[in-house]
Amino acid sequence: MSAESVSVEGVIRTLPETPMVDVMAGASRIEQRVLDHGFVALVDCMPRMAPEGKTADYSIVQAARVSYGEGTKQVSEDRGLVRYLLRHRHTTPFEMVEFKFHVAMPIFVARQWIRHRTANVNEYSARYSIVPDRFYRPTPESIRAQSQSNRQGGDGCVDAGTAEEFLALLERAEGLYKDYMQFTEKGVARELARTALPVSVYTEWYWKCDLHNLFHFLALRMDPHAQHEIRVYADAMYQLVKPIVPISCEAFEDYRLGSMQLTRLEVEAIRTGAALATTNKREIAEYEEKRERLGLAKPR
Template identity: 45%
Template sequence: MNNSNIPNQEKSHPAFEVYKVLDKGFIRLVDCMPSPCDPNSISADDAIAQMARVSYGGGTDKKRDNSGLINYLMENRHTSPFEGVVLKFHIKMPIFVERQMSRHRTSSQNQLSARYSVLPNDFYIPNPDRCQGQDVDMKQGSCGHLSNNEKISKSINEESNTSYKKYEELLEMGLSRELARTVLSVNIYTEAYWMMNLHNLLHFINLRVSPHAQYEIREYAEKMRETVKRIAPITLNSWEKHVQKSISFSKEDMSIIKECSNVDIELIKNKTEELGWSKRKTDKILSKLNSLS
């Protein structure tokens, strides 16, 4: 693995663009099933529809185009067909970001080993603007401006260099790589190949682009979303519409809404007709609204 430089884009399709992330990191798609570069292969969106239609067998009319079918699958949480598309990424990231990514156990990954290799002197140094105080509302987050942020960023850089010098000294003294690495901090960069099916990847993106996620992992998740947009644009659009930008209510939420709402069912019906909604889609929203009356 090349730990110092951002690799060149290896394939012509835009999905394989190499994205620079943070100060020294990157993320790139290295493989995908189905492959957008194979002229004999169907697209990822078509593969999802194809996998869904096998449920109906032969002799069944094709009632929806692929876009309509994908919307139906996403809206009704029929997830299996989305698992038939698989993406594999090559990622260079700070170890603390990798630890967060490895919490998503539906991924398959293999990481650069500091037992086999000597790690390069590549540390993530947050720029001064990123050096913020502790968020008092979101206990795990950061926010606000610190007047000494430049000093803090410089201090992180100095401590990182100090730990790396100690790492080199221990190696020169003959200590094994697996023990010498213990003096290194979690802002040192590592690399990994990281693979996940599309259904689980969209779930990962949903969690990791959230404002509640740490800024550094959000940066990687946003690049993954951009890659998915280029691999399966219909699916991503449907996911944004039916999952990411939708909301749900608890039973307690519903009881409060029911007490406070006054829904005009006829007005809603007229509006859905004006928008050209299908009967199925109209019936579904009316069923939801009727539960509030």
């Protein structure tokens, strides 16, 4: 069926060649629970409609074809083009897709998250409204010990006694909520009263981001080096967007998430079989990790 154009007083409305279907299958919200009281919900996306038989990936292809020409319109060709674009970091077509999420997360997670500046954010106002009584408490088994190799990470678990004491400390911190409420009732402004609450308290926001920048966020926050408490949100978001842009996600896994970057020194060392030309211990350890992943023998 060919496209039909309707012109009324100079305004041309083109009707789709094939019927358009909702990429969220009619849902107003698709939610995943995260941590103890958190969630991440996909509430909207652009494009919201795609031609029947296609996914929202189609709008990436549509934008790219402005630069590459029409070519063939087969789905298999679309996949090849999306993969080419992602592989070659031709990023702007991926900005044509956007996702809007409603998220509830502890404030210490929100602090890491807000560093991603390329999203649009609107957060719950604790100046305007009372903060809800919701605090993050890890399960006893997930109370990590300080990593000895990475100053910024956790590794393994603390012993049961320490875990119990730590949970008691969190409970005492949560007890400040009662005082917070008391002082708001006594007339202290909510914008000041909230300063008594710990960073384990939950906040909420709407977060909208295009696919290019979402992939950047996900690559950083799904990485094992990211803190567990933000990683679980990134994992949940990825599961929400994957059915909507499956071709882009497959390319993201192949060319970004599961890929590896080699430095010039590493390329040289692999090519010549010599040791890495540095004395930096961290760099050498990273090189050894990469060699192991590549199935190469330990360097001489």
